[in-house]
C-alpha cells in the first residue's frame with residue numbers, strides 16, 4: 001500500500017441513510033466542492049482553536065468558489081463537546097440563514113467532528129455534513145460511522161444522534177502538526193481495531209513501536225486504512241448499534257468512566273487504553289481469553305507509550321458510572337471481551353468479584 005496513493009473505502013448506507021466514501025491520502029481538498037454539491041449556497045466550517053488558520057484558509061477557498069462560507073471556531077478537545085458550544089454553533093447557523101440544502105464541514109479531531117456532526121444532525125432536524133478529520137483517532141474512528149454527540153456532566157456522549165457524513169477526507173498531511181501525545185492517543189483505537197478484527201495491525205505496530213508513534217513511520221497509511229476498513233465493515237451492516245457495532249466499544253466501558261471521572265481532561269485514547277487493559281484482564285479472569293493474548297495488550301499498549309493503569313481507590317465511582325453505560329440493559333452490566341484474538345463477544349452480568357479482581361490488575 002503506497003502512502004501517496006488515494007484509497008477510497010466505501011461505507012454502505014443502512015437504516016435509510018446514504019452510502020459514502022472515506023478517502024485516505026494527501027491533497028484531498030479538491031474533493032470537497034464535489035461533496036458539498038451545487039444545491040448548497042452556504043457552508044459552515046466548524047474547527048477548533050488549534051486549527052484557526054486551516055479553518056480560515058478553507059473559508060477563503062470556499063468563498064472564492066462562490067459559497068457564502070462562515071468559519072465557526074470552537075474550543076479545543078472535549079471543551080467543544082458541550083450543550084453550550086452546540087448552542088453557539090446553532091446561533092451562528094441561524095445568523096447566517098442556514099437552510100436545509102446548506103452544508104456543515106467539521107475539520108479537526110474527534111471532539112470537533114462529533115460536535116459538528118451533532119450540530120448537523122440537530123439543525124433543522126438534519127442537514128448534510130462532511131468530515132475532514134485531522135487526528136489519527138478521528139480518521140480511523142470518530143469521523144466514520146455517523147455517531148455524533150456531546151458529553152454531559154453525567155457521562156460521555158450521553159446526548160447525540162446517528163447522522164452519517166456525506167463524505168470523509170483523511171488528509172495524512174494534517175498529522176504532521178499533531179502533538180505526539182495526541183498522535184499516540186489515536187493509536188489506542190488503531191490497536192482496538194487490531195484486537196477485535198485485524199491482527200495484522202498489531203504485527204505492524206509490534207515490528208517497530210517507535211516508528212508507529214509518528215506520522216513519518218513506514219506503516220502510517222496502512223495502519224489508518226486497515227483501521228478504517230474494520231470500522232467500515234461494522235457500521236455498514238449495523239449503523240444504529242443493534243448488535244455487531246457494540247464490538248467497537250471494546251475498552252470503552254471503563255474508558256468512558258475514567259473520562260467522566262477526570263472531567264474530560266484525559267484524552268479519549270488514553271482512557272480507552274486503560275479500558276482495554278481492563279477488558280483483557282476481565283476476559284482472562286472470566287475464562288474466555290488466553291494468557292498470551294491478554295498479555296499482548298499490556299506489551300503493545302505500553303510499547304507505544306499508552307497508559308495501562310488508573311487510581312485503585314476510584315473503583316466504586318467507576319463502577320457506578322459503568323452501570324449507566326449505553327450497553328447496559330436495566331441493571332445488567334455488559335462488556336465487550338475477547339474469546340480469542342479477533343473474536344469479540346459480549347460478557348453479560350459478570351460476577352462482581354471477577355470485576356474487582358480485573359480492576360486489581362489495572363488499579364495502582
Ligand SMILES: NC(=O)c1ccc[n+]([C@@H]2O[C@H](COP(=O)([O-])OP(=O)(O)OC[C@H]3O[C@@H](n4cnc5c(N)ncnc54)[C@H](O)[C@@H]3O)[C@@H](O)[C@H]2O)c1
Nearest residue numbers: 048050076077109110111134135137141142147177178268
Ligand atoms: N463518533 C465516534 O464514533 C467516535 C469514535 C472515537 C472517538 N470519538 C470521540 O473523539 C474524541 C477524541 O478525538 P481526538 O483524539 O481526535 O481528540 P481531539 O478532537 O480532542 O483533538 C486533540 C487535540 O488536537 C487538536 N488538533 C486536532 N487536529 C490537529 C492537528 N492536525 N494539528 C494540531 N492540533 C490538532 C485539537 O484541537 C485538540 O486540542 C472524543 O470525544 C471521543 O469520544 C468519537
Ligand SMILES: O=C(O)C(=O)C[C@@H](O)[C@H](O)[C@H](O)COP(=O)(O)O
Nearest residue numbers: 141145147156157245248249252326
Ligand atoms: O463507533 C462506535 O460504535 C464506537 O463505539 C467507537 C468508539 O471508539 C467511540 O468512542 C464511540 O464514540 C463510543 O460510542 P458510545 O456510544 O459508547 O458513546
Ligand SMILES: [Zn+2]
Nearest residue numbers: 141189268272
Ligand atoms: Zn473510542
